[in-house]
Amino acid sequence: MGVVLERGQLEGILSSCLNLNQLIIKYCKLPYKLCISGTVTSVLFVNCCELDEIDLQATKLRRFEGSFDDKVKFCFSSVPVLKHVNICLIGGAGMPYIFGEFARDLPAQVKSLIITAYSDQVANFPTETQIFRNLRKLALLLESTYDFDIVKVSPVLDACPLLQYLDLVQKSTITQKARRSGIRSLSPTCHTELKEVRFGGFLGIQEEIELVLYILKSAMVLKRMFLSQYLISPYYSVHYGFDTWKKRERERLSIEQKLHRQAISSNVVVIIQ
Template sequence: MSSTSTKLRRAWIYHPNLYFDTSIVFASSDRHKRVPSTETFIDTVNFILRMHSGLGVNKLAVIRPLRQPGKKDIDGWVSFAVTSKARVVILNFSPYHGSHDRRYNFPCHLFNGKSGSHLQVLQLDTITLGPSPPGFCGFANLTVLTLENVLVLGDLQLLLKCPALEWLTIRMCSQLHNLYAPEPLPRLAFLCVQDCAIDKIDVQAPNLTTFKYRGRFKVIIALRECLKLKTASIASPIEDNLYYIFTELPNGLPHVERLHVNVFVKTQIPGFTQAPHKFINLRHLTMRITYEIAKRFGRNAVLQLAYFLEAAPFLVDLHLDSLKRACITGFNGNGGQVALVKFILRNAVKLEEMVIDPKGRITNQMMGEHKGRRMIKEKLVPKDKNGLLVIL
C-alpha cells in the first residue's frame, strides 16, 4: 500500500466518517491518474479499515460499482460497521447493468441480536435484499431507509422489524410488486415510492404526513387509515390517465389537504361526468399537465380539469403550471364549466389565450348555446381582467 501516505493512514485511525469512493484511493496529488481497478479499491478499503481503531464511527459509506465476487470483502466492511456501532451505513454499487445473480446480497444476518440497534440510517443502491433470516431481530433504532435499484426478494417484510422508521424511500425497485405492512409502522412520517412496477401500496402508518408517488397509474393506493396524511405528490409524466386521479385517488388518499399532480394528457373527452369519489379535505391543488402535441389531441383536454372541481368541492387554491392556451368547445354555461374557466383565468399564470366556443354541433348542445353565451357575458367577461377570453 505504498500509494497511501503515512499522513493519510494516521488520519483514518480515529476518523468518525468513513467515505470510500475512487477519489480516496490516491492522494490528492495523484488524482489525475486513471480510476483504480476494483481490486485496488477493495485492497485500499480493507487496509484502511484494518488500521482504524473502530472507535467513534458515525458513518461508513462505500460508493463504487461492485458486485457479488467481492462478497467476502464487502461482508467484512459491513461487519466493521456492526462492531464499530456505526449509525449510518451507505452501500452504493451503481451503476451495474449485469445479471441480478451477480449483485451483492445485503447480509441482514450480520445484524443479529442487539448488533443492529445502533444503526439509524441505511441506504442501499444496486444490491439484492432477500427475506429476513430466521431469528433476525431487525433494526430497533433505524429511522431512515432508502432503497434504490434494489432487487427485493419478497414483500419487504423487513419494515415490520423497524419500529422506529420515520423516512422510507423506494426507487427503481422493479421486482417489488407490493408494499404491504399488515402491522402499524408507528413513527413513519414520510413515504416515497418512485419508478417501481408496484401494484399496491398498503401500509398502516398513523403518523404519516407526506406521500410521494411516481410511476404507472395502475397502482392501488390504500392509505385511508393514515389520518395525518395531509400532503401528497402524484406523477406519471408519460402515461395518459388523468381519469385515475379523480376516480381512484380520492378513495385511497381521502385525508389529503395539499396535492401536487404531474400528468401527461392526450385524450380528448366530450364533456363532464359526476366524480364517483370526493376529495372532501383537499384545499390546495398544484397541477403540471403536459399535453399531446398533435392537434387532434388535447384541444379540449383541459376540460378534464372540471372533474377536479367536482371531486374537490372545498378546493380553495388551484395552480396550473405551464398552461398557455386553453380551448373549451360546446360551452353551455353549466356550473362546472363556469367554475373551471374562472379557476383557469385566476390561476394559470402563464395563460396567453382562453378560447370559448358555445356553438353546439348536436341538438342538445345547440339548445344550450344561448344559455352559454349569456353565462359568458354575465359570469366570465367581468372576471377577464387581462383580456384573455376569445369568444367564437
C-alpha cells in the first residue's frame, strides 16, 4: 500500500513467493506495464497510477478485481481457471474499452463480471458492444444516473446470450424524474437463459418501467425479478430505514398493475420492495 514499484520488481516478488494466494496493491505508483504470474489465485488493484497494461499469466488465478483512474489494457495470456472479474476504469475511455476490446478478449471460462461506471461514464454509455460469449452473471453498478436514460443498458443484454443472472444497481436521487417525452417502447427480443434479475435503486420512473417491461417480455425462462428501492447487497451496504413506498403506495400498486401479465415466462415472480 502506497509504495513505488519500479519495472521488474513486482515480477521478482511474485517469482519468489511460491505459495502466494492473494495479492492486494493499493494506492501505488507502478510501471507502465505489469506481468502477473506465479501461484496467486486472487488479485486486487485499487487506484494505482501510471499503469497502462496488465499481462495476466497466473495459471491459478481465479478472481481479478481492479479499480483504476484511467483505461488499463488487459492481456489474458494464460489464465485457464479465471472465473470472476470485477472491473472499474474511471477515465472517459473506460466504458468503450470494457464493452469493446475487453469483452472480445475476455476468456471464455469467465462466468461472472462486475462493472462499475461513474457519472461521466454512465452519461456516455456505449450503444454497441462486443459479445460476452459465455458470461452467466453480470452486475452493472451505475454510480450516478441523474442524467442517464436507464433504457440504454438494454443492448448489454443482447450482448450476453448465455446470461442467467443480472444485477442492475443505480445510485440516483429520490427526486429524479422521467426525462423523456413520447417514450417508444422497446421491442422485445429473445433471451433464452435469463433466470433472475435484481434491480437496485428502483424508483418506478417511466424509463425504469420500460426497461423492466422489456426484460419481462424478452426473458423466456425468467423465474424471479426483484425491484428494490435499496442498493442491494453484496455490492453496497443495505439500509432499510427509509421506505420510499410508504407515501407512494398508490403508485406502487399502479406499477404492479402495469407489470401484471406482461411476462413471457409463466413462472416469474415480481417483487417490488
